[in-house]
Amino acid sequence: MPRSQEQYDEIRKQKKQLILDTALELFAENGFHATSMSQVAKKAGVSKGLAYNYFESKQEILDEIIKTGFDSIYSHFDLNQDGILSRDEFEHFIRNSFKAIGENRKFWKLYSAIIMQSDIAESMMEKYGDRSQTIMQMLNQFIKNMGSKDPEGDLMVISSLVKGALLVVISAPAFFPVKQLENKTTEACFRLITTK
C-alpha cells in the first residue's frame, strides 16, 4: 500500500536532517572546502543524487547549517521579550552560551572557522547583522544600569572576555575544565563593570 503524504514528508524531513548532521560533522572536522559531497553522501548512507535532491548545492547545505545554528542560539536568548536585560537574564545569557557550545561544539567550530573568511562572513553579516546589533545595544543598556562609569569600554572588555572564553571552549580538547571556566568567566564579568 502506498504511504500517506504525511509519511513521505516525515521521510523527507528525516533524510534532510541526516544529511545536514553528517555534513556538519565533516565540515567541522575537515573544513568546508576539504570535504567533498561524496564523503557526505557516503557517510550519510545515501547517494550523491539524493543529496542533490534535497539541496541545490553544497553551499546551500552550509547555509542551512549556519542558519539553523544561529536560530537555535537566538531562540535560547529570548529574554522574556521585554527588550530589557535583568541581572539574572545576563547571567543566564552567559551561562547558556557555554551550555549551547558544549552541546553543539561541532557547529561552533565550523562557525568559528567560517566567520574568518570574508566571502562567507559578508553574506552572514547581511543576514544576521541586525540581530547582533540588537543584542549589543541591550547589553550596553544593562551595563549602564549596573552603574558603569564607562559603559562602552566595559562592554568591549566583557564581550571580549566572553568571546575568548567561548573560543577556548570551542577549540579546547574534551578534558578541559569547562565548568570552571564558565564560573570564573561569569564572575569576572560582574567584577569588570567599573563602578563609581
Place this chain on the structure above:
Amino acid sequence: MPRSQEQYDEIRKQKKQLILDTALELFAENGFHATSMSQVAKKAGVSKGLAYNYFESKQEILDEIIKTGFDSIYSHFDLNQDGILSRDEFEHFIRNSFKAIGENRKFWKLYSAIIMQSDIAESMMEKYGDRSQTIMQMLNQFIKNMGSKDPEGDLMVISSLVKGALLVVISAPAFFPVKQLENKTTEACFRLITTK
C-alpha cells in the same frame, strides 16, 4: 655574461617575498583551500611555473607564512631571556600583541582561520606547541607572584580575555577603537588577578 650570484640572490629574495605577500593576502581573504595557485600567481604577476620554482607546493607557502608570523611574534616577546616575567614585561607583552596584530592583521586573520581546521592545526601544534607551553608556564608563575589566590583560574580568565580582545581586533573593521580596547584590556588583566 650571466648575472652575479648576488644579483640572482636579490631577484630570488624579492620574488619569493612578493609571492609570499600575495599568498598571505589571498589566503587571509578567502581561505587557504579556496585560493588557487593560479590566483596567487596572477595577482603576483608571475607565472604559475615560477611560483613552483620558489616553493615546493602550495602547502609550503602556507608553512612559510605561518613560520614567519610566529617568529616575528615570539621575537617581540623576548623578555630579557631570564625566564621570569616582570610586571612591566607582562604589560609590554599584552600591548605588544595588540601592536603586532595591528601591524599584520592579514596574517593573524589567516592564522585564526587555520587553527580552526584540524588538518592544518595538527601539524602546527607539532611545530609550535612547545613554545606556547613555555609561555603559559611563565604567565602562570607571574600570576602567582602577583599574589593570586587562584592562579590556574585567573590564568584561564586572563588568557581568555586577551584572546577574545585580540580576536575582536583581528576581525574588526578598520574603524574600531583599537587603542581603547588595548588600554581597557591591559587594565582589566591586572584587575582580574584575585588578590587575597
Place this chain on the structure above:
Amino acid sequence: MPRSQEQYDEIRKQKKQLILDTALELFAENGFHATSMSQVAKKAGVSKGLAYNYFESKQEILDEIIKTGFDSIYSHFDLNQDGILSRDEFEHFIRNSFKAIGENRKFWKLYSAIIMQSDIAESMMEKYGDRSQTIMQMLNQFIKNMGSKDPEGDLMVISSLVKGALLVVISAPAFFPVKQLENKTTEACFRLITTK
C-alpha cells in the same frame, strides 16, 4: 527507479575493461610515460573523470594490465601441478609461449618495454619474482633429467634462445614466419642439451 545492482556491475565491468584495453594499446604503442590519461580517455570515448572513477591512478591501470597478463601466462603453464616438468610439458611450455605472445602481442611489447625501466621493474620483481624463480628451478631439474652434462650452462643458453626468439616475435612485423621460428626454436632447445 535506479538500476539494479547487477546492471551497475555490468556497466562497471565493461567500462573498466574498455579503459584497460585502450590503455594497453596506447601504452604498448607509445610507452607508459609518453601516454597521457587524456589520450586514453579520448580514445576510449570516455571522460578523464570517468577513468579516475574506475582507477585510482594511471599507475594502477598499468599494474592491473601487468597482473592480468601475467596471470594469463602462468595459468597456461599449469603442468598438472606435480612440480615436475615432463618432456611433453616442456615442449608444450615453449610452444604455448609462442602462442600466448601471438595472441596478445600488445601486452608483451608493453611488458618488454617496462622491464627495461628500473623504476617500474623493481615493483614487478617484488610481486612476480617468486613465480619466475619456481619456473627456473623446474627447468633446471628438467634439463638434469634429460641427461645434461652442464645443466646450469644449458639452462642459460636455452632460456636465452627462448627469450631471444620470443623477443623477435614480439617486435617483429606481422608478416614474420612465426610458426617456423617456433618449430626451429623448439627443436633447437632439445639439441642444445649437452648429452654425455
Place this chain on the structure above:
Amino acid sequence: MPRSQEQYDEIRKQKKQLILDTALELFAENGFHATSMSQVAKKAGVSKGLAYNYFESKQEILDEIIKTGFDSIYSHFDLNQDGILSRDEFEHFIRNSFKAIGENRKFWKLYSAIIMQSDIAESMMEKYGDRSQTIMQMLNQFIKNMGSKDPEGDLMVISSLVKGALLVVISAPAFFPVKQLENKTTEACFRLITTK
C-alpha cells in the same frame, strides 16, 4: 689572454661529451621520459641554458646517444671490409658483441628500452635499417658456407639465441657469469648450424 680557437673547440667538445654521458646515465637508469633536463644539467654541473646551447632539444640528445652507440658497434664489426664473413670473423663478432655490451651496458639498456617504443623505433629504422640488413645478409651467406641445410631457419635461431643472450647480459645484475654465457653461446651457435 684569450684562448685560441682550438682551445675553445676542445672545451666545447668536452662539455658536449659530458652532457651526453650524463644524459645516457640518467636515461638508462630512469628512462627517457622520466628524466628531466634539469636533472641532466644539474648532474653534469652545467646550467640548463648551456645544455640548450649544445643541443637543440632533449630529443636531440637522445638521438646523438643512439647514433654514437650504433657507430661504435658497427665500427667494431669491421670484417676487413671484404663483405665476406670468415669463421673467425663470425666468432669474433659474437664475442665482440658481448664485450661491447659489457663495456657500455648503460647504453644498451637504454637502447633496448627504446626500440620497444614504436615512435622512436621507426625513426631508427629509417636511419639504421640498411646497415642491419647488410649484416643479416652476410650472416646468411656465412651459414650457407658452413654447409647449412636450412640457412634461413638457422639464421633465425642463431640470431635469436644471440639476441636473447645479449638481453640477459644487458638486464642481468653485475654478478652474472657473463664470460660463461659468452662461451656457451658462441659454442652453441656453431652447434646449431644444421649440417647435412
Place this chain on the structure above:
DNA sequence: AATGAATGAGACTTCATTCAT
C-alpha cells in the same frame, strides 16, 4: 524517492624551452 555512472571545469604540479643578462 533514489541510484551511481558520467561529465567537465579546474585544481596542483612538472618540465622543455626561452631569454635577458
Place this chain on the structure above:
DNA sequence: TATGAATGAAGTCTCATTCAT
C-alpha cells in the same frame, strides 16, 4: 660561453553537479 629566472603548455587528478534509469 654561461647562467638561472621565467614561461606556458600539458600532465595527473579531484569534485561539484547532472541525468538516464
